[in-house]
Amino acid sequence: MSASASRTSWRNWSGTARCTPQRILRPVGEAALVDAVLMARRFGVGIRAAGTGHSFNQLAVTDGLLVDLTRHTGIVSVDRAAPSVTVRSGTRLGDLATALRRIGLALPNIGTLAEQTVGGALATGNHGTGLSFGPLSGMVTALRLVTADGAVHALDAEHDPALFHAARTSVGALGLVSSITFRCVPAFNLEVRESSAPLDTVLKDFSGWAASADHISMSWLPWKPEVGIRTMDRTDAPPTPRARLRRYTTTVQELCCGVTGVAGRGSSTAVPLLSRALALPLPGPADYVDVSDQVFTFPQPVKQIALEHALPLDRTPDALRELTGALKRAGQYSPYSVLVRVGAGDDSPLSPAYGRDTGYVNLTVSRSPGQVELLRVIEHVMRAHGGRPHWGKAHTATAEVLAPRYPRWADFQRERSRVDPDGVFAGDYAVRLLGPVGAPERAVVA
Ligand SMILES: Cc1cc2nc3c(=O)[nH]c(=O)nc-3n(C[C@H](O)[C@H](O)[C@H](O)COP(=O)(O)OP(=O)(O)OC[C@H]3O[C@@H](n4cnc5c(N)ncnc54)[C@H](O)[C@@H]3O)c2cc1C
Structure with a gap:
């Protein structure tokens, strides 16, 4: 497997979340992400992804397999006509911004933290400020997602749009995002x-x-x-x-x-x-x-x-x-x-x-x-x-508090049940936030 593995413990940036997973993998390349998922399935353990750990809560915590994506970095391709950039999910936002600036491009709006990964930022609804500008998820035109069965889904507004839209703010509950295509603007x-x-x-x-x-x-x-x-x-x-x-x-x-x-x-x-x-x-x-x-x-x-x-x-x-x-x-x-x-x-x-x-x-x-x-x-x-x-x-907040605040909560849960029916990506904290896999209505009604 082209991934380095270790048994060390993990903690988030602020020191408010810690865990000692059975394994921490640091895969590089999409094939290694698939291998990581298949390995977890073989051993019957759950998976959580982690970026640079800048989330303040328990989102990335697991006692199963922690997939640290911080080595899965780099620009995959640039489409100057669109313009857009496709980047591996472990790339730091600041590194992406610098690389784009060097070729005369930029993301239209970003938050304040350069060190976080684009995958972690996307999973948690990261945003900057500006009334004409949506969050990072609104700049995504395509992404590649490795789901619990090891399949790689190439998603955009035409190809499996329901999963694409759900995966633009996934809280890490749909699988491992391998790469993301962002709409860009000329550098400004x-x-x-x-x-x-x-x-x-x-x-x-x-x-x-x-x-x-x-x-x-x-x-x-x-x-x-x-x-x-x-x-x-x-x-x-x-x-x-x-x-x-x-x-x-x-x-x-x-x-x-x-x-x-x-x-x-x-x-x-x-x-x-x-x-x-x-x-x-x-x-x-x-x-x-x-x-x-x-x-x-x-x-x-x-x-x-x-x-x-x-x-x-x-x-x-x-x-x-x-x-x-x-x-x-x-x-x-x-x-x-x-x-x-x-x-x-x-x-x-x-x-x-x-x-x-x-x-x-x-x-x-x-x-x-x-x-x-x-x-x-x-x-x-x-x-x-x-x-x-x-x-x-x-x-x-728990699922009971959150569900009524999201009009399309059930749509997300439908996609979650479809691509992760066994709850491989449902860590304890994600279950607290989203409820168990396959129980969308229960979460809404409770
Ligand atoms: C100092 C500081 C400043 C911040 N500023 C802002 C701000 O200006 N605006 C804002 O909106 N937020 C801000 N945040 C919050 C931050 O954007 C989020 O916590 C973000 O998730 C951090 O990214 P990360 O790489 O550290 O992800 P992590 O915290 O490591 O991971 C978060 C979750 O994302 C998921 N995830 C990560 N990578 C992947 C992947 N490849 N595939 C699937 N799921 C994945 C996992 O479920 C993981 O548990 C700030 C946080 C800090 C500490």
């Missing part, structure tokens, strides 16, 4: 502007605010009445000298948050005070132009825990208003800002953006017990406002 630069505004003003016309730039986000420290706003608009202007320095400003801010989180543990007043004290002057120009992927992503070395919900865009302002009070009542603050992003709807059945323009509300906390409690506060509020949790972030 973004002009970044940073400003602040009263939270109330932004919330009064939230959809107007959301549409006021190609890409827009809001960072909000809940003890402050003002929010930080970052807009990113496409421009023909060249990169600003020293622009790349600004890429590290959010990294520096995150490092300060990490320090604040540890130092301010257990005190309701320490976090705002320390946060003010550590507000350093930032290097580089305040407004600048840079190539798109360097604007969208930034290095994120600080280990933390994040929870994010996808809300109907028009319910996001009320959710944020309610959150202000709920976080104040919690008696403790996270040193990290609440991050609000926006996006267009999507048509993949398990996409958190399915069928609606979306406001994404993210809270990051330090890895300490009191801070983790804050996640429950925000989850409660987000759920009450129609939120769907990010599949790759921390949350407590």
